[in-house]
Amino acid sequence: MAGAPFDDRDGLIWQDGKLIPWRDATLHVLSHALHYASAVFEGVRVYNGKVFKLTEHSQRLIDSGEMLGMKIPYTVEELDAATLETVKANNIVDGYIRPVAWRGSEMMGVSAQQTSIHVAIATWEWPSYFSPEMRKKGIRLTQSKWRRPAPDTAPVHAKAAGLYMICTMSKHSAEDKGYDDSLFLNWKGQIAEATGANIFLLMPDGKLHTPTPDCFLNGITRQTVIGLAKENGYEVVEREIELEELADAQEVFVTGTAAEVTPVGEIDQYKFTPGKVCETLIEAYEKAVGKTA
Ligand code: PMP
Numbered sequence: 001m002a003g004a005p006f007d008d009r010d011g012l013i014w015q016d017g018k019l020i021p022w023r024d025a026t027l028h029v030l031s032h033a034l035h036y037a038s039a040v041f042e043g044v045r046v047y048n049g050k051v052f053k054l055t056e057h058s059q060r061l062i063d064s065g066e067m068l069g070m071k072i073p074y075t076v077e078e079l080d081a082a083t084l085e086t087v088k089a090n091n092i093v094d095g096y097i098r099p100v101a102w103r104g105s106e107m108m109g110v111s112a113q114q115t116s117i118h119v120a121i122a123t124w125e126w127p128s129y130f131s132p133e134m135r136k137k138g139i140r141l142t143q144s145k146w147r148r149p150a151p152d153t154a155p156v157h158a159k160a161a162g163l164y165m166i167c168t169m170s171k172h173s174a175e176d177k178g179y180d181d182s183l184f185l186n187w188k189g190q191i192a193e194a195t196g197a198n199i200f201l202l203m204p205d206g207k208l209h210t211p212t213p214d215c216f217l218n219g220i221t222r223q224t225v226i227g228l229a230k231e232n233g234y235e236v237v238e239r240e241i242e243l244e245e246l247a248d249a250q251e252v253f254v255t256g257t258a259a260e261v262t263p264v265g266e267i268d269q270y271k272f273t274p275g276k277v278c279e280t281l282i283e284a285y286e287k288a289v290g291k292t293a
Helices: 032-036 056-065 076-089 132-137 161-176 221-230 243-248 276-289
Strands: 012-015 018-022 039-041 046-049 095-101 116-123 138-146 181-184 191-194 198-202 208-211 236-239 251-258 260-267
Touching: 012 076, 018 076, 032 095, 039 056, 039 161, 056 076, 056 095, 056 221, 076 095, 076 116, 132 260, 138 161, 138 191, 161 181, 191 198, 191 208, 191 243, 191 251, 198 221, 208 221, 221 236, 221 251, 221 260, 221 276, 251 276, 260 276
Parallel strands: 138 181, 138 260, 208 236
Antiparallel strands: 012 018, 012 116, 039 095, 046 095, 095 116, 181 191, 198 208, 198 251, 251 260
């Protein structure tokens, strides 16, 4: 169930410098962003009233904008402050934050040189992306028919709206077939990531292997989990990983702000049993974000 629609909720949204009533945070149908995907966004989490890695997310929003030629009209410090103000105003203790920046409606065509850049920040209570049952057994993925594009075909390191067109299509296709999510290969046919999360494999050498993020987001969670894995005595190898190597993987999990650390039980014909590594890193991540003491 989708719950209350996102345009019809109580609360306050920060838009272009100030908090306004939730339902008033609108934009015109002739906004450039809607037609040409000139938008970048973030996904951030609040745990126990504390925003996890806020500055990293604010910085990534600015960097994503820059990669699309959009200068976000706020500094990292201003975005951090605006985010904290929004969380406080909405009394969010455990929730999700969605900052977004987009080109406005001054021009309607491919060229958008004179469009203004807008920023909004919304937040809501949000417990878990995948249900606890799904997380225990491991989620089920199926390969997408789409691939992560080559780094010279799109601004692949930006968290840009346009790059999610194939994510929504892939996720829908997976859900229609009874799966939870989709696995993208990269343009060379090697393992890339899920539709909103990075992927890790525990291989027979006892090391964690994860694809080099050369054509997709080097997730903030991915970087956190690499650190936690090392702290817990696991070596992490970043390299190109072929799809067939899934046959040797002992444990598989995905990482993301929304997904946190979520075990994978199945990727098409390949099956995995979440074990010690998943358990250790779920626990370490929950501690790191302040979910548990
Ligand atoms: N890849 C994609 C496509 C994503 O949408 C996300 C979520 N932002 C990630 C990876 C993981 O990034 P992060 O850990 O920074 O949330």
